[in-house]
Amino acid sequence: MKEQPGAAASPLLLEVRDLTTVFPTRRGQVRAVDGLGFQLHEGEKLGIVGESGSGKSVTLLSILRLVPPPGETVSGEVFFRGQSLLAKPAREMRRIRGREIAMIFQDPMTTLNPAFLVGEQIRESLRIHSIVPRSNGLFSRLSDQKRKAAEYQRVWQAMADVGIPVPEQSARRYPHQFSGGMQQRALTAIALSCEPKVLLADEPTTALDVTIQAQILALLDQINREHGTAIVLVTHNLGVVAEFCQTIIVMYAGQLVEKGQIDQVIEEPLHPYTRGLLRCLPKIGAGAAKAETKRREKICPIPGLVPDLAILPPGCPFSPRCDVAMPACSEVESVPLLPLRDGRLVRCLRYQRQAGP
Ligand SMILES: Nc1ncnc2c1ncn2[C@@H]1O[C@H](COP(=O)(O)OP(=O)(O)O)[C@@H](O)[C@H]1O
Ligand SMILES: [Mg+2]
Structure with a gap:
């Protein structure tokens, strides 16, 4: 599959x-x-x-x-x-x-700034990483307005790529005017705008x-x-x-x-x-x-x-909840990560005998 x-x-x-x-x-x-x-x-x-x-x-x-x-x-x-x-x-x-390496954070609203238009935030992300040049090179001969228009082409493309409908209009909205799904798409557009590896x-x-x-x-x-x-x-x-x-x-x-x-x-x-x-x-x-x-x-x-990570039980931290725990599970100092066949790894004493060298 x-x-x-x-x-x-x-x-x-x-x-x-x-x-x-x-x-x-x-x-x-x-x-x-x-x-x-x-x-x-x-x-x-x-x-x-x-x-x-x-x-x-x-x-x-x-x-x-x-x-x-x-x-x-x-x-x-x-x-x-x-x-x-x-x-x-x-x-x-x-x-x-x-x-x-780009990251999409757990909470969209911690990344999206509520005070700025979504399009501006995507443009800023492209600028920070010099995907759109500030005012040198080719763009130095263009007027500010033309440069902005060229940058917005990239912004709209980034928004279209993540499936935000009517990018020209959506770019002029604030994050709170987006649904949860659209906020997540905007975040994804920011994360992907620089084509991370x-x-x-x-x-x-x-x-x-x-x-x-x-x-x-x-x-x-x-x-x-x-x-x-x-x-x-x-x-x-x-x-x-x-x-x-x-x-x-x-x-x-x-x-x-x-x-x-x-x-x-x-x-x-x-x-x-x-x-x-x-x-x-x-x-x-x-x-x-x-x-x-x-x-x-x-x-x-x-x-x-x-x-509670501050007061972990002795031995395997899962042992108090485990339906097949053995006495040894809470007695050992720590449970090693065991390599098994096919490159699989497991941290459980029950597999100790099967573990490879
Ligand atoms: N800012 C913080 N201050 C203190 N402890 C934290 C903080 N962030 C995370 N932790 C501790 O790290 C543990 C793992 O957190 P986290 O990685 O956010 O879990 P999750 O798997 O839900 O993403 C938490 O249970 C908490 O004990
Ligand atoms: Mg988390």
Whole structure:
């Protein structure tokens, strides 16, 4: 179904190694992201899934060095095309943000400025990255008005590309005059205006109803196909990842607990937490259709709550909620990430004997 296998052969774009980001709190240090690692190749669509509070947003912010203080990335590496982002000067990092790696933030209204016209905000994004020249080169001989007209051609094109109807008119509206779906499209237009190599999309469809959700995902899919843009899609909805992504990372309490090709993980989820997430789904893609028919009547959420990261239980942080936990699960100091067949990874003691060298 999903044309995956080529992706691994494509050039490596982004590599995250052993990334740890912490927040000091009154009750102690919180490890929002704890030793996370993954690779992203050109044209790949990677999904990161986990309940709210599992560290997904902080992962994306850490990659772009936008973690709000006093939060801090205390260890690990982020490589973009082989260069360490964590070591880059701030000025160089500003160029990379947006131009090479763009992010769609979780809340549209934190990115869109309510006081400016949507068209102006897209134009500003193009200007910051010199996609439209300010007043030198070819444009120095043009009057301001002509230059503005030329810039607006680009703005309208960017808006048309993301499916905003009548761009000439829509550009003259304020964000609050847009519906949620249209705001999300405007954000996507800003993120894509500079043709980034990597798009980090943080819950881009969460606030939208199902039809608009499907439209935004179709749009991201089209961008991925036409421009080869690699996409990291963060969501708490495993169904969205199942439809959209080739590779999936499941996060729990800041840690990667399972990783694999999406079809394999849906067919045969290994970590008890992933199984729990799958059980929460009312409906899933073709692969699991049969099992699903039996399940559909009864949707059972994972019992218990996402743990407080400041007071994690001993051993495996999922063990208090796990229906197959063994005594060892809460006795070990930490559970290692085990490499299994087909490049799959799982952080669960039950697979220790199957793990490769
Ligand atoms: N600004 C912050 N200050 C303190 N702690 C934070 C902050 N942002 C995130 N955290 C901590 O990091 C955890 C993960 O947050 P986040 O990455 O936003 O989760 P999600 O998976 O829902 O995107 C939170 O549960 C919280 O404990
Ligand atoms: Mg989040």
